Amino acid sequence: MLDTPATDAKWSTATDIAAAFASGQLSAVSVVEATLARIRERDPLLNSFTAVVEQRALARAKALDEARARGQQAGPLAGVPFAVKNLFDIAGLPTIAGSKINREAPSARRDATLVERLEAAGAILIGALNMGEYAYDFTGENIHDGASRNPHDLDRMSGGSSGGSASAVAGGLVPLALGSDTNGSIRVPSSLCGIFGLKPTYGRLSRARTFPFVASLDHVGPLARTAHDLALAYDAMQGFDPDDPVCADRATESVAQLLERGTDGLRIAVASGYFKCRTAESCYALDRVASALGANRDIEIPQADRARAAAFVITATEGASLHLDRLRVRAQDYDPDVRDRLIAGAMAPAALVVKAQKFRRWYREQVLKLFTEVDAILAPATPCTAPLIGQKTFMLGDAELPVRANLGIYTQPISFIGLPVVAVPVPLAPLPIAVQVIAAPWREDVALRIAHTLEAKGVVAAMRPPL
Amino acid sequence: MKRKVTRNRPARTASKPARRVPAKASAAAKSRRKHRAPAMVEQPDVIDSLVSASAQALRLPIERSWRGGIKFNLQLILRIATLVDEFPLPDDTEPGPVFHA
Numbered sequence: 001m002l003d004t005p006a007t008d009a010k011w012s013t014a015t016d017i018a019a020a021f022a023s024g025q026l027s028a029v030s031v032v033e034a035t036l037a038r039i040r041e042r043d044p045l046l047n048s049f050t051a052v053v054e055q056r057a058l059a060r061a062k063a064l065d066e067a068r069a070r071g072q073q074a075g076p077l078a079g080v081p082f083a084v085k086n087l088f089d090i091a092g093l094p095t096i097a098g099s100k101i102n103r104e105a106p107s108a109r110r111d112a113t114l115v116e117r118l119e120a121a122g123a124i125l126i127g128a129l130n131m132g133e134y135a136y137d138f139t140g141e142n143i144h145d146g147a148s149r150n151p152h153d154l155d156r157m158s159g160g161s162s163g164g165s166a167s168a169v170a171g172g173l174v175p176l177a178l179g180s181d182t183n184g185s186i187r188v189p190s191s192l193c194g195i196f197g198l199k200p201t202y203g204r205l206s207r208a209r210t211f212p213f214v215a216s217l218d219h220v221g222p223l224a225r226t227a228h229d230l231a232l233a234y235d236a237m238q239g240f241d242p243d244d245p246v247c248a249d250r251a252t253e254s255v256a257q258l259l260e261r262g263t264d265g266l267r268i269a270v271a272s273g274y275f276k277c278r279t280a281e282s283c284y285a286l287d288r289v290a291s292a293l294g295a296n297r298d299i300e301i302p303q304a305d306r307a308r309a310a311a312f313v314i315t316a317t318e319g320a321s322l323h324l325d326r327l328r329v330r331a332q333d334y335d336p337d338v339r340d341r342l343i344a345g346a347m348a349p350a351a352l353v354v355k356a357q358k359f360r361r362w363y364r365e366q367v368l369k370l371f372t373e374v375d376a377i378l379a380p381a382t383p384c385t386a387p388l389i390g391q392k393t394f395m396l397g398d399a400e401l402p403v404r405a406n407l408g409i410y411t412q413p414i415s416f417i418g419l420p421v422v423a424v425p426v427p428l429a430p431l432p433i434a435v436q437v438i439a440a441p442w443r444e445d446v447a448l449r450i451a452h453t454l455e456a457k458g459v460v461a462a463m464r465p466p467l
Numbered sequence: 468m469k470r471k472v473t474r475n476r477p478a479r480t481a482s483k484p485a486r487r488v489p490a491k492a493s494a495a496a497k498s499r500r501k502h503r504a505p506a507m508v509e510q511p512d513v514i515d516s517l518v519s520a521s522a523q524a525l526r527l528p529i530e531r532s533w534r535g536g537i538k539f540n541l542q543l544i545l546r547i548a549t550l551v552d553e554f555p556l557p558d559d560t561e562p563g564p565v566f567h568a
Contacts, residue, residue: 309550316544328526331533340536343529347521347541352548354562359551361563405543 010038011464014080014175014229018122021068021079028061028068028079028124035081035126039173042467048148048158048167050086051093052127057081060124076256077236078122082176085162086128087135088112088220089209097211098131098161100144100333101326112209113244114178114220114237121236126174130164133335135180135213136319136342137161138188138407139389143335147389150193151465152431156386159189159407165223166193171467176233180210181219183311184381184411187436190223190423191381192407194432195462196451197223198230201441202418204250205234208243214318215246217311217415225462227451230422231256234444255445259452266446268295271379271438274304275410278396281433282380285426289435290378292459293450299374302366303359307413310356310363312405316345317353337404364417371440376450378435380410381423385431414438422447424454427463435460514538514545 012020020026036054043049064078084090087097089108096102110116115125130148132139140163141147148163150156151171158167162179166189169177179186181199190197198221205220212218222233238252270290277283290296301307320327320342327346331339370377383396383406393400414421419441423434439446454460518537522529529537 303554306550306554309547313544313548313551316540324525324527328528331528332530336533336536340533341540343522343527343533343537344540344544346525346527347517347537348544348548352545352552355556356548356551357562358556358560359554361561362556364563 010172011225012175013226014077014224014232015226017080017175018074018077018232021064022074024068026079028064029058031079031081032057032061032124032126035174039126042171042173045154045467046149046151046167046171046173047146048130048164048171048173049083049127050096050130050145050164051090053090053093053125057124057126060119064122064124075120075122075236076232077118080123080176081126081174082118082123082178082233083126083129083165083168083174084112084115084178085131085165085180087131087180087211088115088128088178090115090125090128093128095211096128097135098133098142098145101330102211108209110209113206113241117237117239118233123176123236129162129168129177132161132163132185133338134211134319134323135161135182135185136338137404138184139163139404140167140189140192141389149389150386151467152194152463153386155388156431157192157389157391159192159382159386161185162189162223166190166195166197169193169223169225170195170462170465172464175225176229177223178220179223180207180213181221181415182213182217183315183415184408186219186221186223187381187411187421187423187434188407190425191432191434192386194425194427194434195223195225196227196230196425197221197423197434198234198444198448199415199421200234200444201420203246203248204420204442204444205237206241206244206247208241208247212322214315216318217315219415219418227422227424227448227455228256228259230451231259231448234448250442253442253445255448258445259449261449263293263450263453266375266450267373268293268376268378268450269297269299269374270295271301271377272298273300274413275301275379277380279384281385281428281431282383285428285433285435286378286380288426288459289424289454292454292457293378295378297374299370299377301370301377301413303363304413306359307363307416308409310359311412311416313348313352313356314360316341317348320345360416367417367419368440375439375443375446377438379414379438381434381436382407383409385428385433410436420444420447422451424451424460425462426459427461432463514542517541
């Protein structure tokens, strides 16, 4: 049985809190005060927040309580505290994007579109979250702010680059956070911290007023402790936004009310070949999820290794182009790991980048054909559970590989062509690990239905950490 | 615990991916595959020269202590890019810089 806000304020879901607020069981001010108290108590351990907007949050909560007292109808996320990766604009704060350099930037004059939309649904912004510098990261480490820590083992990585987002949600500081995902930066930390993460279809959610990394690969999305919370937040954030040139002009397709439809009739396969699991934990997690869904068919995503390679090249070069001016004058102010990769990216021959973009179109066409045969594909989210903070290499099979570049080997070929994915956490001891549920473009509903069904069966769940 | 599945297709390993040659791959692309030059990425002096020349051309000041990391990463990019470079595509393939589903 789920804990309720009345019995367990530290582990309440967004759905629980919104219901308790709507029914008058909880005031928004009490929720915010409890959230701020938890952050003061636990964040010195987790290091997930880089800014807390206490006065703003309390003022917003007071306004919500007053509106409810006047009889105004509460929004679907009324009273729900949330926080955002610090590449989302928050009015009055510089958008630091995990960097030292951006701390000198002028404060944002307006919130990011997704912050505005969540608040329009009644949610309450609590603060900004730690992240890998300029989002070029899979570890959750940050040389300027320190690493955000994994709530299941404080010596281990939270994953990146949305490390603070995953750490804050898995650690019970907030039930909902926003992150960004260029090559896996929502899915990798969701896996390492054992929570649910949604990377929507490329162009589905507005990136307006977020600090970019690789424009042609950047996505934004929610992280939460249940699939229903993901759906609630996703529904509140959908819709065209002229401020993001990539945002698709599509009608809102609400998902939350579809979750109970289950998986009957859905054709679900397991990705083989390149996506073959390579550690006992990732194999066990994939096996458990596939068995619960009756997914007994394998399917090969063609040329996934080349897709990952092309994403790698495009990321390095497009990221380098974004930072070229800063690298000329402020290179010493970057994290050396990020700086060296960006400078190297600036030096890669352009002909290879165009080839990677051409391959992308070919690959997309091949993968889209697969979705005439299946509705969803399962694949590991990360090759292993959370490595130790500071760990530079890990063993995959017989190969010793760099951690930083290889935590995203399973996520990169998917975001490369913008497919929607839900990372679902399998609660293994001592550390969780997630599986990717991949759907056809614009079919977030399919991935979320599968995630919700798995959760109802007890196969996937956000484990409560021993904090 | 090993997952028991019915395999409709044989599993393939990442180290030996299946080659799918698009039907319209150009003769020039096939020829390039046959007559590829030795990989530049295996020649450290070439990487060193490339770093120096690129830094100058791009007006990127590089401190001596950074060179090792930059060379490592450039070599990595070029090695990984080989997987894309060697894949034959028709000449009329359009780049897909922005994904529209």
